[in-house]
Amino acid sequence: MxxxxxxxxxxxxxxxxxxxxxxxxxxxxxxxxxxxxxxxxxxxxxxxxxxxxxxxxxxxxxxxxxxxxxxxxxxxxxxxxxxxxxxxxxxxxxxxxxxxxxxxxxxxxxxxxxxxxxxxxxxxxxxxxxxxxxxxxxxxxxxxxxxxxxxxxxxxxxxxxxxxxxxxxxxxxxxxxxxxxxxxxxxxxxxxxxxxxxxxxxxxxxxxxxxxxxxxxxxxxxxxxxxxxxxxxxxxxxxxxxxxxxxxxxxxxxxxxxxxxxxxxxxxxxxxxxxxxxxxxxxxxxxxxxxxxxxxxxxxxxxxxxxxxxxxxxxxxxxxxxxxxxxxxxxxxxxxxxxxxxxxxxxxxxxxxxxxxxxxxxxxxxxxxxNSTPHLAIDKIEMTKSGFRVTLNEAADATDIAVKAVRYGLHYHKKYGSPKVDETSLGTKSINVDEAVIEFDFASEMVPKQIYDITLTGVKSDELGKLIEPRFFYTAHEVYTK
CATH class of the missing domain: 2.120.10.30 (TolB, C-terminal domain)
Incomplete structure (x- = not known):
């Protein structure tokens, strides 16, 4: 199992x-x-x-x-x-x-x-x-x-x-x-x-x-x-x-x-x-x-x-x-x-x-x-010009996949830590699934100097069940220019 x-x-x-x-x-x-x-x-x-x-x-x-x-x-x-x-x-x-x-x-x-x-x-x-x-x-x-x-x-x-x-x-x-x-x-x-x-x-x-x-x-x-x-x-x-x-x-x-x-x-x-x-x-x-x-x-x-x-x-x-x-x-x-x-x-x-x-x-x-129990996991995360490409270790069922995402910045200052600055919810324009690769584009442009907090929902595989860890945090110091 x-x-x-x-x-x-x-x-x-x-x-x-x-x-x-x-x-x-x-x-x-x-x-x-x-x-x-x-x-x-x-x-x-x-x-x-x-x-x-x-x-x-x-x-x-x-x-x-x-x-x-x-x-x-x-x-x-x-x-x-x-x-x-x-x-x-x-x-x-x-x-x-x-x-x-x-x-x-x-x-x-x-x-x-x-x-x-x-x-x-x-x-x-x-x-x-x-x-x-x-x-x-x-x-x-x-x-x-x-x-x-x-x-x-x-x-x-x-x-x-x-x-x-x-x-x-x-x-x-x-x-x-x-x-x-x-x-x-x-x-x-x-x-x-x-x-x-x-x-x-x-x-x-x-x-x-x-x-x-x-x-x-x-x-x-x-x-x-x-x-x-x-x-x-x-x-x-x-x-x-x-x-x-x-x-x-x-x-x-x-x-x-x-x-x-x-x-x-x-x-x-x-x-x-x-x-x-x-x-x-x-x-x-x-x-x-x-x-x-x-x-x-x-x-x-x-x-x-x-x-x-x-x-x-x-x-x-x-x-x-x-x-x-x-x-x-x-x-x-x-x-x-x-x-x-x-x-x-x-x-x-x-x-x-x-x-x-x-x-x-x-x-x-x-x-x-x-213990090597088989499971579905994220293998690679890559930024694209308008979103992200996520590679899994097994092909995914595309039926119910959705993306929940926000982005925000942090202050660089002498105070202790930082609140999330200008936290913004992001909508997706498209989600494409090709075997083990999930690629999604946001409805808005990518912004540099931001942390992207992303959760993939509904990701599962016939062989390996649901994705064991669906949330990741990507630091985008850089974004691709069009």
Whole structure:
């Protein structure tokens, strides 16, 4: 029988947890022998073997990502450094902790997270550094040089007995080196190379087999909604304060500039991840294997902290520019929130490590195993000059297909998030079905700089039943000109 819900095609299970520790997961991976290795919030690293947890390493400071090497060693990004941990005598307990780099700035602000570590084809590692929050201020001792652009000195930001400060920091700030940047670290020399700036809370850091770097960022100031980026060297991606580290910057506090001015400097995202409708707080990114996961093989997916789902990205190219659509993936009713860290097993199981870090979320590790039950799914989404072309994995019955669609914009401003701007319902002029391809044209012209929220109704197949996920969100930075 064909599947019609996500719970029909993925099997959910919970893994046992070690006792006596905070079971929030900061990093997750699979060792070469297939055993799960997890770094917990308070710094323990443990291995699950034969259903039992064994302490492998300890003493880490807020680990938030790892890469497992072929020899079973791990490279972990902590709040303060990138660390390689090894079991050199193969006795099942790590004995070597090697600091690969600790060259980024820290003010002691609670929000200065460090995410990663994604390995580049040349063997270097990418680490993405979050900005600080003005809710937390700075500490008297900092690491790295302070940038006093706009007259905001370190002295003026220190805590006071009254709680008042001489100068106000931007809502999210980057006053020490590389905050708001993705950096590249040479593990042999420890040398840091800045890659790109303009990030706020870049949780997901991923390199695909082609060597392309993808990062997602969380909604906030200068982000009307969360976003997914394909990162290019030297680009600025929109969150203002890290601009103070540009060579020759002399324009004061970047967040005081008009959005129109900052817009001229930034590189656009691949797509938005609409707040509330899809992803409030996107997390780790993975590429599914080409030879697994049925119609989803090769797709980019990511975790989501605040809703019981993962998220799937479908790329498109318009006028030579990359953009695309996002939609729900593995929205299992038992999954819950806090889906921060992902690890992919050879049997098409996605292990999901959960955390909350004092926000909405959860704890522990669960498994979602793709069970290959046949079902109808969207395989590809392409913009056309007057609408969209959607390709399915099986021919569709054209009888009852309809399209529900709206479009809207988002503000680019220093306020937190954005409402939907000029939300407009769209009527369809035509719907054509040719086997597995559904092509529909709107009655009005396509408009750039819009998010298209589209739901296909009545889509079904004689063989595979109804479409398992009919709604997608397409970010149209570009549209075709006639």
């Amino acid at each position: 064909a599947a019609e819900t996500w719970s029909d095609i993925c099997d959910y299970s919970k893994l046992p947890l070690p006792s006596g520790i905070d079971p929030q997961i900061g990093a997750l991976g699979l060792l070469p022998n297939g055993n799960i290795i997890a770094a917990f919030h308070r710094g323990e690293v443990m291995v699950l073997e034969g259903g039992k947890w064994k302490l492998w390493a300890s003493g880490l400071h807020e680990p938030l990502g790892m890469h497992v090497e072929n020899d079973g060693s791990i490279v972990v990004v902590q709040r303060a450094e990138l660390t390689k941990i090894s079991d050199t005598d193969a006795n099942g307990v790590a004995d070597t902790y090697q600091s690969l780099s600790s060259g980024w700035g820290m003010t002691g602000n609670y929000h200065e997270f460090a995410f990663g570590a994604a390995k580049a084809p040349d063997g270097d590692f990418y680490v993405a550094l979050g900005t600080g929050s003005n809710n937390g201020g700075t500490r008297p001792e900092i690491r790295g040089a302070w940038n006093d652009a706009g007259g905001i000195t370190h002295e003026s930001t220190k805590p006071t007995w009254t709680g008042k400060r001489e100068k106000s920091l931007p809502r999210m700030f980057a006053r020490v080196p590389y905050r708001g940047f993705v950096i590249k670290i040479n593990p042999k020399s420890g040398e840091i190379t800045p890659v790109a700036s303009g990030l706020r809370t870049p949780h997901g850091v991923h390199v695909n087999e082609a060597g392309e770097l993808f990062i997602n960022d969380n909604q906030g100031d200068w982000l009307g909604s969360s976003k997914l980026y394909k990162i290019e060297q030297g680009k600025f991606y929109g969150h203002a304060d890290s601009l103070i580290w540009m060579d020759g910057w002399d324009r004061g506090t970047p967040s005081e500039l008009a959005g129109e001015e900052l817009d001229k400097l930034r590189t656009k995202s691949l797509c938005f991840l609409p707040q509330g409708d899809l992803a409030n707080s996107p997390t780790q990114i993975l590429t599914l294997p080409e030879d697994g996961f049925g119609p989803y093989g090769g797709d980019l997916i990511m975790g989501e902290m605040n809703q019981a789902r993962l998220v799937r990205f479908l790329p498109d190219e318009v006028n030579g520019k990359d953009q695309g659509a996002v939609m729900k993936f593995m929205e299992h009713p038992e999954l819950g929130m806090g889906n921060a860290k992902l690890a992919l097993a050879a049997d098409d199981t996605i292990y999901v490590g959960k955390t909350h870090l004092s926000w909405a979320g959860d704890q522990g590790i669960v498994a979602l195993k793709y």
